[in-house]
Amino acid sequence: MSLPVVQDAKGAATVETGDSRRHLLDLSLNELQQWLAKAGQPKFRARQIVHWVFQRRVADFSQMSDLPKALRQRLDESFRILVTSSSASVASSDGTDKLLVRLPDGGEVECVLLRDGTRRSICVSSQVGCAMGCVFCASGLDGVDRNLTTGEILEQMLLLQARLAEGERLSHIVMMGMGEPLANLDRVLGALDVARSRDGLGISPRRITISTVGLPPAMDRLSKAGVPYNLAVSLHAPNDSLRSELVPVNRKIGINAVLDAADRYFDSCGRRLTFEYVLLGGINDREKEARELVKLLRSRTVMLNVIPYNPVAGLPYVTPNNRAIAEFRKTLEQGGINVKFRQRKGSEIDAACGQLRRNRGSTASSDRDS
Numbered sequence: 001m002s003l004p005v006v007q008d009a010k011g012a013a014t015v016e017t018g019d020s021r022r023h024l025l026d027l028s029l030n031e032l033q034q035w036l037a038k039a040g041q042p043k044f045r046a047r048q049i050v051h052w053v054f055q056r057r058v059a060d061f062s063q064m065s066d067l068p069k070a071l072r073q074r075l076d077e078s079f080r081i082l083v084t085s086s087s088a089s090v091a092s093s094d095g096t097d098k099l100l101v102r103l104p105d106g107g108e109v110e111c112v113l114l115r116d117g118t119r120r121s122i123c124v125s126s127q128v129g130c131a132m133g134c135v136f137c138a139s140g141l142d143g144v145d146r147n148l149t150t151g152e153i154l155e156q157m158l159l160l161q162a163r164l165a166e167g168e169r170l171s172h173i174v175m176m177g178m179g180e181p182l183a184n185l186d187r188v189l190g191a192l193d194v195a196r197s198r199d200g201l202g203i204s205p206r207r208i209t210i211s212t213v214g215l216p217p218a219m220d221r222l223s224k225a226g227v228p229y230n231l232a233v234s235l236h237a238p239n240d241s242l243r244s245e246l247v248p249v250n251r252k253i254g255i256n257a258v259l260d261a262a263d264r265y266f267d268s269c270g271r272r273l274t275f276e277y278v279l280l281g282g283i284n285d286r287e288k289e290a291r292e293l294v295k296l297l298r299s300r301t302v303m304l305n306v307i308p309y310n311p312v313a314g315l316p317y318v319t320p321n322n323r324a325i326a327e328f329r330k331t332l333e334q335g336g337i338n339v340k341f342r343q344r345k346g347s348e349i350d351a352a353c354g355q356l357r358r359n360r361g362s363t364a365s366s367d368r369d370s
């Protein structure tokens, strides 16, 4: 049987509907090994298959030349390797590529490749839309449609890997695309298991960051997973009244519960925490907030990542001016906080999550026709 979805890791093709085969990338290594055992095959075949897909970038069983021919055929009858396609892409002059990824049910998510020196970082989505409702963010404007599957998360990584030149490797992953990764934790962890495995993408968990709005029970589950991923917590405000305005889920949680859960993560994994702070002109960028932040964070081992707002069409928020940014920075630095002010990489291509999907048609070039 030939693949109705003819799509290698480099190309985009339409996805045939009505295909009942399972999505290979939704299986854990364990599940694939079990399937192979039932087919009378040794365990190591699972690693061979993963190696072909992620390291050799082959998405067609017939090309997996170290597998027995009969097995290749059985695999092909049972599994599809890729089910998504890149439906649009934009490249920015600073080396940032953004893809719009079309899912089998027609949904779309975004993912980004950032080139910085030798770093090749990717920003990956975990859900279609987002339920968290952060008032300044484009991803949640229409709420959440659904969780992505493990395989759909992994395919974003493959589609971005395919943009690399020969010899280049992905070096870092940030789960900072659309959606709340901790609201889809099992699938995110399943995908990251493959991303960090030797036959998968081989990326150390120390180079993988999971960003969360701050959901304490899921943060505790992540602590218990015992893998030293970097945890980034989107704080955006130093007190409950402002945070609840900007990040509505905070009303039911509260900033102290978020910080306590972050502390527990630090205690169990020993990884320095990152807090993210989107700087919104006239809203959370004043001396008052900077001083409160110093009080909140100075006793903790943290990096504060300040991100000047990337404006979203239709939303009333603005990027602070350079003077406000510089003053905010000074107060934090004088207070002894480790801060990084993130450059607005990719801003010319709507790299802030959720923007390409909304602006589709005006800036994006369609890959499907090319």
Ligand code: SAH
Pocket (backbone or CB within 6 Å): 132, 134, 136, 137, 138, 175, 176, 177, 178, 179, 180, 181, 211, 212, 213, 214, 232, 233, 234, 276, 277, 278, 307, 308, 309, 310, 311, 312, 352, 353
């Ligand atoms: N739900 C997760 C991850 C998704 S977004 C979280 O909240 O952390 C990753 C980061 O980008 C978050 O800190 C988010 O608040 C921020 N962000 C969203 N929209 C933005 C925009 N328009 N400009 C700058 N940062 C933005």
